[in-house]
Amino acid sequence: xxxxxxxxxxxxxxxxxxxxxxxxxxxxxxxxxxxxxxxxxxxxxxxxxxxxxxxxxxxxxxxxxxxxxxxxxxxxxxxxxxxxxxxxxxxxxxxxxxxxxxxxxxxxxxxxxxxxxxxxxxxxxxxxxxxxxxxxxxxxxxxxxxxxxxxxxxxxxxxxxxxxxxxxxxxxxxxxxxxxxxxxxxxxxxxxxxxxxxxxxxxxxxxxxxxxxxxxxxxxxxxxxxxxxxxxxxxxxxxxxxxxxxxxxxxxxxxxxxxxxxxxx
Amino acid sequence: xxxxxxxxxxxxxxxxxxxxxxxxxxxxxxxxxxxxxxxxxxxxxxxxxxxxxxxxxxxxxxxxxxxxxxxxxxxxxxxxxxxxxxxxxxxxxxxxxxxxxxxxxxxxxxxxxxxxxxxxxxxxxxxxxxxxxxxxxxxxxxxxxxxxxxxxxxxxxxxxxxxxxxxxxxxxxxxxxxxxxxxxxxxxxxxxxxxxxxxxxxxxxxxxxxxxxxxxxxxxxxxxxxxxxxxxxxxxxxxxxxxxxxxxxxxxxxxxxxxxxxxxxxxxxxxxxxxxxxxxxxxxxxxxxxxxxxxxxxxxxxxxxxxxxxxxxxxxxxxxxxxxxxxxxxxxxxxxxxxxxxx
Amino acid sequence: xxxxxxxxxxxxxxxxxxxxxxxxxxxxxxxxxxxxxxxxxxxxxxxxxxxxxxxxxxxxxxxxxxxxxxxxxxxxxxxxxxxxxxxxxxxxxxxxxxxxxxxxxxxxxxxxxxxxxxxxxxxxxxxxxxxxxxxxxxxxxxxxxxxxxxxxxxxxxxxxxxxxxxxxxxxxxxxxxxxxxxxxxxxxxxxxxxxxxxxxxxxxxxxxxxxxxxxxxxxxxxxxxxxxxxxxxxxxxxxxxxxxxxxxxxxxxxxxxxxxxxxxxxxxx
Numbered sequence: 001x002x003x004x005x006x007x008x009x010x011x012x013x014x015x016x017x018x019x020x021x022x023x024x025x026x027x028x029x030x031x032x033x034x035x036x037x038x039x040x041x042x043x044x045x046x047x048x049x050x051x052x053x054x055x056x057x058x059x060x061x062x063x064x065x066x067x068x069x070x071x072x073x074x075x076x077x078x079x080x081x082x083x084x085x086x087x088x089x090x091x092x093x094x095x096x097x098x099x100x101x102x103x104x105x106x107x108x109x110x111x112x113x114x115x116x117x118x119x120x121x122x123x124x125x126x127x128x129x130x131x132x133x134x135x136x137x138x139x140x141x142x143x144x145x146x147x148x149x150x151x152x153x154x155x156x157x158x159x160x161x162x163x164x165x166x167x168x169x170x171x172x173x174x175x176x177x178x179x180x181x182x183x184x185x186x187x188x189x190x191x192x193x194x195x196x197x198x199x200x201x202x203x204x205x206x207x208x209x210x211x212x213x214x215x216x217x218x219x220x221x222x223x224x225x226x227x228x229x230x231x232x233x234x235x236x237x238x239x240x241x242x243x244x245x246x247x248x249x250x251x252x253x254x255x256x257x258x259x260x261x262x263x264x265x
Numbered sequence: 266x267x268x269x270x271x272x273x274x275x276x277x278x279x280x281x282x283x284x285x286x287x288x289x290x291x292x293x294x295x296x297x298x299x300x301x302x303x304x305x306x307x308x309x310x311x312x313x314x315x316x317x318x319x320x321x322x323x324x325x326x327x328x329x330x331x332x333x334x335x336x337x338x339x340x341x342x343x344x345x346x347x348x349x350x351x352x353x354x355x356x357x358x359x360x361x362x363x364x365x366x367x368x369x370x371x372x373x374x375x376x377x378x379x380x381x382x383x384x385x386x387x388x389x390x391x392x393x394x395x396x397x398x399x400x401x402x403x404x405x406x407x408x409x410x411x412x413x414x415x416x417x418x419x420x421x422x423x424x425x426x427x428x429x430x431x432x433x434x435x436x437x438x439x440x441x442x443x444x445x446x447x448x449x450x451x452x453x454x455x456x457x458x459x460x461x462x463x464x465x466x467x468x469x470x471x472x473x474x475x476x477x478x479x480x481x482x483x484x485x486x487x488x489x490x491x492x493x494x495x496x497x498x499x500x501x502x503x504x505x506x507x508x509x510x511x512x513x514x515x516x517x518x519x520x521x522x523x524x525x526x527x528x529x530x531x532x533x534x535x536x537x538x539x540x541x542x543x544x545x546x547x548x549x550x551x552x553x554x555x556x557x558x559x560x561x562x563x564x565x566x567x568x569x570x571x572x573x574x575x576x577x578x579x580x581x582x583x584x585x586x587x588x589x590x591x592x593x594x595x596x597x598x599x600x601x602x603x604x605x606x607x608x
Numbered sequence: 609x610x611x612x613x614x615x616x617x618x619x620x621x622x623x624x625x626x627x628x629x630x631x632x633x634x635x636x637x638x639x640x641x642x643x644x645x646x647x648x649x650x651x652x653x654x655x656x657x658x659x660x661x662x663x664x665x666x667x668x669x670x671x672x673x674x675x676x677x678x679x680x681x682x683x684x685x686x687x688x689x690x691x692x693x694x695x696x697x698x699x700x701x702x703x704x705x706x707x708x709x710x711x712x713x714x715x716x717x718x719x720x721x722x723x724x725x726x727x728x729x730x731x732x733x734x735x736x737x738x739x740x741x742x743x744x745x746x747x748x749x750x751x752x753x754x755x756x757x758x759x760x761x762x763x764x765x766x767x768x769x770x771x772x773x774x775x776x777x778x779x780x781x782x783x784x785x786x787x788x789x790x791x792x793x794x795x796x797x798x799x800x801x802x803x804x805x806x807x808x809x810x811x812x813x814x815x816x817x818x819x820x821x822x823x824x825x826x827x828x829x830x831x832x833x834x835x836x837x838x839x840x841x842x843x844x845x846x847x848x849x850x851x852x853x854x855x856x857x858x859x860x861x862x863x864x865x866x867x868x869x870x871x872x873x874x875x876x877x
Contacts, residue, residue, distance in 0.1 A: 018404040025401055026392040033790050036797040043797075047805035052660075054815040055674065056667040069667070106388030108354050110405035110453075111374040187651060194659030204666060265315075265355055 015112055019120020020127065037088075038132050041081030042139060048199070049073040050143070062201050067147075067230065074145040075154065075225040076198035078136050082158040083165045083218055085132050087189060089125035090169030095176055104263055114259040118252065122166045129162035130155075140229070148231035157228055157241070161221035164244040167251030168217070174258035192218045217247050303330045304363070305457045305488045306351055311360035313346050313512075320346040322512035323360065328490060330456075333483050335499045335506035336492040337594070339602050342509040344492040345385055348461045351490065352382050365457065378406060381450035381458035385465075387442050389434045395421060395445055396430040399452055406453045413452070420448035424478060440471025447478060458482065460491040464498060476501055496594035508601050515601045520594055528596045529554050531570035534588040535563045535577065545582065552576045566592070626722045630730020633713070635737070650745050653687040657753070660810070673812060677757075677841055684755045685764050685840040686809035688746050689771045689832040696739040696772035697779040697800055701792050704731065704783040708874055718875060728871050732776050732864075739772035740765075750840065758842025767839055771832025774856040777863020784870035803829045808837075813846070828859045 027034060053070035060066055097103040104117055133155055140146050146154075172185055195209070196202075196219040202210050213219050224240040227233060306328040313321040321343040328334045336344040349355035351364060353373035362369040364376045390398050396417055403413030421427045424444035429437070437445065443463065450458055463479065464472040479502055483489055493499050499506055500520045507517045516523055524530070533553070537545055542558045549556050553565035553573050567573040570589040577584065661680035668674060674682040707713040717727050743765050750756055782795055806816065807829035813821055824830040831852040838845040845852055 015405070015407070018401070018407070021404055022390070022393070022401045025397050030790060033793060036794050040797045040801060043802050043805050047810060048660075051806070051811040051815050052664060055671060055679075055811050056664060059667065101391055102386065102388045103390055105354075105384065105386075106390065106402075106449075107405055109352055109377060109380070109382035109384065109388075110402065111378040111407065112405050113374055190652065191655060194655050194663075199660060199663035200666065204663065263354070265349075 015116035016119035016123055018112070019107070019117055020124045023121075023124040034128065034131070037085065037128075038081075038135050041077060041084065041132065041136060044080070045074060045077040045136070045139070049077055049145075052199075059200070061230075061232075062203050063232070068145075070143070071145050071147065071230070072226070073199060074140050074143075075229045076196075076222045078133060078140065078154060078158055078229075079161050079218060079221040079225045080193050080198065081136055082129050082133050082161040083189070083193075083221065085129035086125045086162040086165035087169040087185075089128055090121060090166045091173050091176070091182065091185060094121055094170060094173050095182075098173065098262070108263055114263050115256045117263075118170060118256045118259055122163070122170065122252065125166040125169075126159055126162050129166075130159055133158035133162075146229050148229075150231045150233060151229045154225045154228040157221070157224045160224070160241055160244045160248075161218070164217045164221070164247040164251070167248040167255060171251045171255040171258065174255060174262055192216050196222055198222060217244060220244055304328065305330055305332075305365060306334075306490065307361075307363045308351075309361040311347070311350065311362055312358045313343070313350060313355065314358045319512050321350070321357075324507075324509070324512075324514050326507065326514075328488060330488055331483075331486050333479075333489040333491070333502050333504045335503035336490070336509055337494065337496070337499055337506055337598060338492075338509035338515075339494065342602070343512040344509055345461055347509070348459055348490070348492060352380060352384075352459055353377050378453065379456050381453065381455035383443075383446050383450045383458070383460040383463055385461040387446045389442060389446060389449070391434045394431050394433055395426060395437075398434065398445065399449055402449050403452045408453065416452055416454075420451055423451070424448040425474070438471075440467045440474070443467060443471065443475060444478070447475065451482075455487070457488045457490065460489065462492055462494070464493070464495065472498075494598075496598055500594055508598060510602045516597070523594065523597045524592050527600050528592045529566040530568045530592055531566075531573075532590055532592050532596060533565040533567060533570050533573050533577075534586075534590070535565065535582075535584040536561065536586045537563070537582075538585045548580055548582060549577065552580070566596075626726030627729035627733060630717060630722055630726050631733040631737070632730075633717070634731060634734035638734070638738070650742060650749075653684075653691045653746055654749060656687055657684055657749075673815070675841070675843055680753070681755045681757065681841065682837070683810055684750050684753070685767075685836040686807075686833045688743060688750065688764055688840075689768045689836040690804045690807065690809045690829055691746060692739040692743045692768035692772045693775050693829050693832065694800060694804060695742050696735040696776050699735040699738050700731070700776055700780045701783050701795060701800075704780055705786070705789065705792055707731075708784065714875070724871055724875060725868065727875075728780070728864075728867055732780065732867070735776050736769065736772055740769060743768040756840050758840060760842060761840045763839040764836040767832050767835035770835070770853070770856045770860075771829055774828035774832065774859035774863065777860060777865070777867040779863075781863065781866035781870040784867065784874050803827055808833050826855070828856055831855045 049070045053068060053073060056069035058066045059069045059072045061072075104114075107117060108114070137146070137151065137154060137158075141151065176182065176185075195205075196213060196216045197205075198218075202213050202219070205213065220240040220243045224237055224244070227237050227240075304327050306326060308324060308326045310323050310325065311321055312319065312323050324343075324347065326334075326347075336347060338344050346355065350357050350362060350369065353364070353369050353376050356370060365379055367376050369376060390401065393401060396414075399417035399420060400410070400413045403416060404410070408416070418427070418430075421430055424447055426441060426444060426448070429441065434442065434445070447460070447463065450460075460479070464475050467475065476498070479489060479491075483502070489502070491498075491502065503520065505517070505519055506523070508515045508523070516527060518526065539545070542560075542563060545563060546556055546558045549563065549565065553567040555566040557564040557566070565573055565577075574587055574589060577587075657680055660683060661678075665679040668679045670676055670678065714727065722730075747762070747765050751761075779795070779799075782799075783792065786792060786795070806820070807824055807827050809829075813824055813830065816824065831847075834845040834847070835849060835852050835856075837843070838849065
């Protein structure tokens, strides 16, 4: 009996893992694509961080401390890299498998359930995003854009950002009908990228805009990662982290349910 | 009596995920329970509705172990929907559905673990090669990697695709894809294999290869459930079949039984060089049990073709061509589901 | 459909206006999908202006590094040119790939009296048309924001179109020749994106390390951006404007020839 139970539990635990394995099998020959994904976010760092940073030089934080602009922007680029990786994986890729390749229809004929598929895809998105974030953080450190050892905390922080956005991405995907819908999603993502305090403290924004920005998960991600890489630890970090976890939990719960409805026709 | 019930309860509690265990416990299973287990599929009043549309309208099915069971019917008859419900990927709207002795509504994952499925549109993983398709699919079942690889190799061999193991799915012909899908459905050594139109769109060579492989599965004692609209396929493969139409079961039985019950033993097809089939039909009245007039020919349903032909000539009719043949399932099918196009 | 039957009646006429017929084909397609392009062609540069202008502007407005201009006025003409570049090349990556590998548009055109040059020019013309629409709209937005400081400002539209013209041939040739679809993502990430980010749109070229600058010197986008900026700010470009123009023309002519060769090779197979 106990043998059976442990077997059953282990089998359950394995299910999302098989989805990850599948994605790994697809990408093991395509590391170039993954590498270019990393470079994409580094290009943004060099252009909008280092390049524009050379114009701005120094920036004053809300607490009066002066830091190089690139140091200020880099964690925002890290957060948006984590966001982009998660969103790309859970929207474009999942949509392709769901609607075009009909991959999940095949997968669901096995003991896999929609929630296993969801968990597997999210895990994969986090693994891929985690690789990006690690490499990005190494480059940041190499360029002298990390101020303290607390910067290491930015890694779990960026995984949290990835988790929240893979939840959002997956949920959105279950509602998408066709490619034009993606344009609107990309617009949404881009607006968040520009207006989540990436390029200046949001205290510079007009007051009403500040309130809207507070709802943006990316804003909380950026603030969290920035606190890590600038070494400005505060209890607010817990609030930011909690917000990201809450977004992830709500979206994943709904996404899993939506996925069941879409797939179990 | 009390003892056997307790044994049955113990069995039910212990049985779940493992397959090996069930077989051992079968020996202590009371006869009543065993009968239910031996019915691989049993459906009572199964209904599936999509909004206002009723795709499956209250069907009853029993498929015993080891049987090859066929669903026949025109497009939209509800065959694929029924298959999806049995495959536990489409929850029934109403009715009872038990598969391998378990409830489809609550035990989906456990049932699917012991099922092989060949869906109508393959759903192969186009981003993986053939071998990976099978190995990864095995992993979805939680089969150990090493075992998965061994079985994948064996199955590629079984469907004669070993030399294409590293090919991309996109480079396969339709027949090869179908064979790969069949191989994939066997990766978990299923007790029940569901095939939705296994040979539609294949060339004759590919069809015969698939039939031959399916026949070998049947010989091994695997229960097969398939849908088809090829009557020759149904006659070749199925021990028993149901004809579905409009979401209901129109007829049920062995191929022979269906032919005997719904048409005559033989059919005579006559073609005339005239358009005026009405007059001809009048003249033919009484030559056979049933006369069916089609735009291009007249069919005479009879138990004795030879004497019917003689009778036709005896009445002074001169058909341009005469074809005398055995009645087939196709005749049953057209009789039951009509000749109007469904699509 | 009507275009084809017209061509059959008078094949001699088709050779002259064939490119226009091919253009018309893509235009009809666009009528069904234009709303999707509102974002990339109009909203995206506008958001850049608002977002970066608001955030960064406060720190760099009037700084010497950008010639004493407002930051928004500095990046807007750059975005004008780089958006034209992105729209035109975007139209020639996946759509070109799809038209020859997945879809049958090219096959259908080939079966009509259109020549290869007609097919090529028609598609390029359409890409330019898309770029032109977004350039004009964006220019009007700049005017509304009061970002045009020179009477020569309308020349910026021309500069943007030249940027597009200089890039389309090469991109078309690449899309026509690549072996698989993932090569296109690489073109996008290694070509189109860095060209946009490092061609002096967001910061002047002299902020880049000297070693990298030659890469920008050969980039058509940089030359287009500088010409565009010179027009709207009314300042002299870093190089003599004839030199900028010459590079763009070389890119345009060379690119077109490559595109032509690539198309001939693909359609022969």
